[in-house]
Amino acid sequence: xxxxxPKSQAIAFDDLDRAIVAATQSGxxxxxxxxxxxxxxxxxxxxxxxxxxQRMLADGIIRRVGVVPNHYALGYKANGMSVWNVPEDQIAExxxxxxxxDFVTHCYRRPRHLPEWPYNxxxxxxxxxxxxxxxxxxxxxxxxxDADQGHEVLFSTxxxxxxxxxxxxx
Amino acid sequence: MDGNFVKPERLTPLQADLLNxxxxxxxxxxxxYEKIAEQLGVDEAVVLAHFQQLAEHKYISRIxxxxxxxxxxxxxxxxxxxxxxxxEEIAEMINAxxxxxxxxxxxxxxxxxxxxxxxxxxxxxTNLDEIEAATGYDVLNxxxxxxxxxxxxxxxxxx
Numbered sequence: 211x212x213x214x215x216p217k218s219q220a221i222a223f224d225d226l227d228r229a230i231v232a233a234t235q236s237g238x239x240x241x242x243x244x245x246x247x248x249x250x251x252x253x254x255x256x257x258x259x260x261x262x263x264q265r266m267l268a269d270g271i272i273r274r275v276g277v278v279p280n281h282y283a284l285g286y287k288a289n290g291m292s293v294w295n296v297p298e299d300q301i302a303e304x305x306x307x308x309x310x311x312d313f314v315t316h317c318y319r320r321p322r323h324l325p326e327w328p329y330n331x332x333x334x335x336x337x338x339x340x341x342x343x344x345x346x347x348x349x350x351x352x353x354x355x356d357a358d359q360g361h362e363v364l365f366s367t368x369x370x371x372x373x374x375x376x377x378x379x380x
Numbered sequence: 381m382d383g384n385f386v387k388p389e390r391l392t393p394l395q396a397d398l399l400n401x402x403x404x405x406x407x408x409x410x411x412x413y414e415k416i417a418e419q420l421g422v423d424e425a426v427v428l429a430h431f432q433q434l435a436e437h438k439y440i441s442r443i444x445x446x447x448x449x450x451x452x453x454x455x456x457x458x459x460x461x462x463x464x465x466x467x468e469e470i471a472e473m474i475n476a477x478x479x480x481x482x483x484x485x486x487x488x489x490x491x492x493x494x495x496x497x498x499x500x501x502x503x504x505x506t507n508l509d510e511i512e513a514a515t516g517y518d519v520l521n522x523x524x525x526x527x528x529x530x531x532x533x534x535x536x537x538x539x
Binding site for chain 2: 223227228231234235236237238240241242243244245246256260263264266267269270271272273274275276277278279280283284291301302305306308309310314315316317318319320321323326327330332362364365366367368369370371
């Protein structure tokens with residue numbers, strides 16, 4: 211797995227790319243020719259929309275194009291943000307191993323803010339119940355072994371805003 | 381503890397395939413739903429109809445591009461520690477600030493967690509300053525340093 215941190219080299223990305231990303235991020239329409247619809251919004255031919263998306267995929271600007279399931283609606287009601295205090299000199303290797311677990315959807319290194327925030331590794335764990343999340347967090351702890359120098363799990367208790375990226379049904 | 385889990389029988393096998401098998405590599409061709417239909421041995425109209433149903437039940441948020449962080453813009457994860465009785469009010473103030481999304485209450489002393497996005501790092505930091513000014517609370521600013529996971533989808537397990 212590649213490192214895909216923010217320190218990557220500058221990649222060609224122009225206003226048309228930005229417009230395509232904006233149009234596709236909010237959802238391709240459920241019509242026979244969805245890229246035509248995007249092309250119409252952006253003002254270029256559909257063939258160019260597809261070419262540019264292909265290029266952005268190759269450059270890693272777009273990670274994937276596909277179905278984004280609503281985990282919450284599908285029953286994954288327990289959304290646990292696990293946060294870990296891990297030695298800096300091991301974090302890249304351990305982060306990659308945790309990121310490869312199939313129940314971890316996001317795994318990021320973030321800065322500590324001492325004294326109030328000692329955690330430098332974040333792994334989002336989805337489960338149907340809190341018990342299931344705790345069980346998976348224990349698996350991460352076992353994997354980290356001595357490198358687990360403290361962790362917590364923060365469950366979401368209320369959604370106060372979720373950007374309305376809704377699929378357009380036409 | 382959780383009686384609302386989607387029963388597999390509420391989804392057709394085709395819908396389960398559509399949910400799980402096209403989280404990445406959604407076809408980049410003029411008629412993508414037709415291509416999916418060919419792979420699954422059904423008609424394009426059937427694929428479209430089932431995606432419509434999945435969307436209507438909100439089982440899918442969207443079909444679209446998932447963008448890598450910090451390549452086409454900037455974002456940070458931010459948290460605040462606020463008294464419980466001010467939480468809703470503070471959350472509303474934060475939500476009114478530019479670039480804020482995914483605002484959650486979480487079970488921790490830092491009980492308000494949200495993402496702030498912008499075209500570049502400077503814009504995001506200006507937005508954070510605005511949030512501090514509006515709420516009167518210090519923001520814990522936790523920008524991404526490195527990503528270890530490609531977010532290539534997530535297998536939905538039915539049982």
